[in-house]
Amino acid sequence: xxxxxxxxxxxxxxxxxxxxxxxxxxxxxxxxxxxxxxxxxxxxxxxxxxxxxxxxxxxxxxxxxxxxxxxxxxxxxxxxxxxxxxxxxxxxxxxxxxxxxxxxxxxxxxxxxxxxxxxxxxxxxxxxxxxxxxxxxxxxxxxxxxxxxxxxxxxxxxxxxxxxxxxxxxxxxxxxxxxxxxxxxxxxxxxxxxxxxxxxxxxxxxxxxxxxxxxxxxxxxxxxxxxxxxxxxxxxxxxxxxxxxxxxxxxxxxxxxxxxxxxxxxxxxxxxxxxxxxxxxxxxxxxxxxxxxxxxxxxxxxxxxxxxxxxxxxxxxxxxxxxxxxxxxxxxxxxxxxxxxxxxxxxxxxxxxxxxxxxxxxxxxxxxxxxxxxxxxxxxxxxxxxxxxxxxxxxxxxxxxxxxxxxxxxxxxxxxxxxxxxxxxxxxxxxxxxxxxxxxxxxxxxxxxxxxxxxxxxxxxxxxxxxxxxxxxxxxxxxxxxxxxxxxxxxxx
Amino acid sequence: xxxxxxxxxxxxxxxxxxxxxxxxxxxxxxxxxxxxxxxxxxxxxxxxxxxxxxxxxxxxxxxxxxxxxxxxxxxxxxxxxxxxxxxxxxxxxxxxxxxxxxxxxxxxxxxxxxxxxxxxxxxxxxxxxxxxxxxxxxxxxxxxxxxxxxxxxxxxxxxxxxxxxxxxxxxxxxxxxxxxxxxxxxxxxxxxxxxxxxxxxxxxxxxxxxxxxxxxxxxxxxxxxxxxxxxxxxxxxxx
Numbered sequence: 001x002x003x004x005x006x007x008x009x010x011x012x013x014x015x016x017x018x019x020x021x022x023x024x025x026x027x028x029x030x031x032x033x034x035x036x037x038x039x040x041x042x043x044x045x046x047x048x049x050x051x052x053x054x055x056x057x058x059x060x061x062x063x064x065x066x067x068x069x070x071x072x073x074x075x076x077x078x079x080x081x082x083x084x085x086x087x088x089x090x091x092x093x094x095x096x097x098x099x100x101x102x103x104x105x106x107x108x109x110x111x112x113x114x115x116x117x118x119x120x121x122x123x124x125x126x127x128x129x130x131x132x133x134x135x136x137x138x139x140x141x142x143x144x145x146x147x148x149x150x151x152x153x154x155x156x157x158x159x160x161x162x163x164x165x166x167x168x169x170x171x172x173x174x175x176x177x178x179x180x181x182x183x184x185x186x187x188x189x190x191x192x193x194x195x196x197x198x199x200x201x202x203x204x205x206x207x208x209x210x211x212x213x214x215x216x217x218x219x220x221x222x223x224x225x226x227x228x229x230x231x232x233x234x235x236x237x238x239x240x241x242x243x244x245x246x247x248x249x250x251x252x253x254x255x256x257x258x259x260x261x262x263x264x265x266x267x268x269x270x271x272x273x274x275x276x277x278x279x280x281x282x283x284x285x286x287x288x289x290x291x292x293x294x295x296x297x298x299x300x301x302x303x304x305x306x307x308x309x310x311x312x313x314x315x316x317x318x319x320x321x322x323x324x325x326x327x328x329x330x331x332x333x334x335x336x337x338x339x340x341x342x343x344x345x346x347x348x349x350x351x352x353x354x355x356x357x358x359x360x361x362x363x364x365x366x367x368x369x370x371x372x373x374x375x376x377x378x379x380x381x382x383x384x385x386x387x388x389x390x391x392x393x394x395x396x397x398x399x400x401x402x403x404x405x406x407x408x409x410x411x412x413x414x415x416x417x418x419x420x421x422x423x424x425x426x427x428x429x430x431x432x433x434x435x436x437x438x439x440x441x442x443x444x445x446x447x448x449x450x451x452x453x454x455x456x457x458x459x460x461x462x463x464x465x466x467x468x469x470x471x472x473x474x475x476x477x478x479x480x481x482x483x484x485x486x487x488x489x490x491x492x493x
Numbered sequence: 494x495x496x497x498x499x500x501x502x503x504x505x506x507x508x509x510x511x512x513x514x515x516x517x518x519x520x521x522x523x524x525x526x527x528x529x530x531x532x533x534x535x536x537x538x539x540x541x542x543x544x545x546x547x548x549x550x551x552x553x554x555x556x557x558x559x560x561x562x563x564x565x566x567x568x569x570x571x572x573x574x575x576x577x578x579x580x581x582x583x584x585x586x587x588x589x590x591x592x593x594x595x596x597x598x599x600x601x602x603x604x605x606x607x608x609x610x611x612x613x614x615x616x617x618x619x620x621x622x623x624x625x626x627x628x629x630x631x632x633x634x635x636x637x638x639x640x641x642x643x644x645x646x647x648x649x650x651x652x653x654x655x656x657x658x659x660x661x662x663x664x665x666x667x668x669x670x671x672x673x674x675x676x677x678x679x680x681x682x683x684x685x686x687x688x689x690x691x692x693x694x695x696x697x698x699x700x701x702x703x704x705x706x707x708x709x710x711x712x713x714x715x716x717x718x719x720x721x722x723x724x725x726x727x728x729x730x731x732x
Contacts, residue, residue: 401596
């Protein structure tokens with residue numbers, strides 16, 4: 001059975017691998033998505049072949065692992081993230097050694113030109129008032145209030161390291177969500193925040209960035225990381241982008257995408273057109289109806305395949321669990337444990353084995369669907385009155401005939417209830433598939449969160465809720481149809 | 494001497510460390526009715542289930558003179574009826590009756606009709622589900638189901654206990670007539686002494702997993718093997 005499932009997955013992944021197009025990916029924030037679109041537009045313009053772009057994948061580790069596994073060919077990253085996070089297993093990699101460390105893994109990188117560093121930012125009038133030019137100048141203002149991103153507050157190399165490096169006396173430091181910190185700064189509730197140097201808000205509010213005169217913050221130079229086995233023309237397209245964007249350029253692009261709501265692909269087309277001197281059409285944006293229909297197909301595909309596979313495996317396993325009590329306890333325990341694995345952790349475990357996209361998502365949904373089905377098959381079969389089983393045996397029915405003619409029909413309503421539970425859970429969980437590039441209703445939700453756009457979030461959330469309700473209704477109906485008429489009478493009585 | 498239908502030697506049943514049946518010797522003659530009687534937990538049902546192959550036992554069991562190697566073939570020669578009929582609720586009365594025939598690829602529709610007539614079941618009742626039938630009707634269907642494959646033996650586990658007195662008396666008459674008309678060997682389990690007397694003059698009184706006395710009701714009265722026998726008879730008379 002497991003072999004059968006592996007076969008399905010293999011066929012599906014083979015279908016994906018057959019497309020030799022270049023696969024671009026990006027992480028779940030606007031700058032990354034814009035840079036991903038630029039890489040795609042540049043590669044398409046140079047090679048004349050279509051390239052795909054898996055947007056908004058959930059985290060550096062996920063995308064980097066996918067790159068190593070060959071599921072992704074290129075994505076935008078930062079040297080600091082590569083050095084301190086992704087390659088931290090190598091010990092601290094020197095900025096100079098970074099290319100060598102990547103080459104060992106069959107990867108290359110091209111510096112895009114700008115850096116997206118940590119910085120300390122203030123409103124310009126406040127900076128003038130307090131007479132601040134460098135971070136060290138903050139020592140003269142022990143009462144200044146700071147609002148820094150939660151991540152910066154927690155990290156070893158974040159606030160604590162900065163405080164030590166500059167002997168800063170401030171104690172009024174709050175952790176907050178990055179976008180909210182800007183609002184608090186503008187409204188004068190806090191004096192100082194941490195910023196990323198390409199944040200569009202820096203230009204929008206003309207913020208003053210304090211000089212890091214002690215060189216505390218490491219460089220987070222933006223790079224395209226890509227596989228060394230990428231076709232030469234595609235590599236040339238990426239190296240041609242070297243040094244093409246400075247911090248001000250990137251800030252402007254971020255502003256247009258994040259604040260003005262321009263589409264990332266339109267911005268990328270415009271930028272690459274200027275770079276190459278040839279006109280490039282932006283990818284046409286689909287209307288909402290087409291978009292939702294596309295997401296619905298993806299979502300149904302994820303849930304449907306996972307459910308069918310789960311039923312094929314879980315029903316026999318549930319029967320075996322009911323027949324062999326000792327094995328039953330082990331099996332119920334095992335599928336119970338599977339259920340407790342957090343979905344994000346499961347994805348990370350599955351990526352080295354199955355890459356990103358639909359295959360690991362379906363596999364994860366399959367695993368989560370096992371428990372409700374196995375448990376209900378077991379409950380349905382063990383709940384049959386012993387007298388009925390004796391009667392079946394005494395008639396001379398074989399074990400198989402007893403199962404088919406008596407036990408399964410009697411357990412059918414309970415089994416269907418388990419499948420229904422699995423289906424409703426799977427519809428909800430499948431939205432998480434978007435963080436590893438499986439599409440579905442999770443995609444507009446991710447984009448909506450990134451752009452702080454409620455309509456976009458609802459474009460994913462509402463259909464997902466409707467689909468869950470539809471599933472519920474559909475299975476209620478199926479449950480009624482599959483319940484033998486004689487049993488419906490008993491329930492009515 | 495004719496062959497015994499069942500011949501049990503030293504048959505005992507243990508569930509782990511619990512003794513459900515102490516070693517029992519018992520012969521069942523063909524064409525006769527034997528009644529196993531005793532209070533709850535006396536092992537009478539267990540003994541019956543041993544004879545249907547539903548309980549694993551130690552000792553020697555012969556069916557029709559031969560040790561049982563394959564219970565499934567033996568069960569086709571046995572009809573088994575439990576309290577309230579033991580009908581499958583998802584099948585109509587007719588589907589219940591013909592379930593095993595269908596498995597074997599036999600057309601027993603005519604036989605089912607005859608048997609239904611014999612037990613006073615109306616044809617339209619055969620198309621109902623167990624939930625739509627009364628207790629007495631369900632038990633009749635259970636009896637017809639047990640008889641469809643024309644077995645040599647009927648094993649009846651408290652077949653009348655779930656019924657109200659009038660239906661019970663009616664069905665007792667019918668059952669006795671059927672057993673005699675069809676010439677079946679029958680083994681009936683009951684806790685009611687009057688029911689036992691009605692069906693047979695060969696009773697086996699059991700207590701705590703062992704046989705206390707074997708014989709007719711009259712012999713129980715005249716020569717009780719144990720004070721328990723007298724006590725059991727008196728308890729029945731009182732109510």
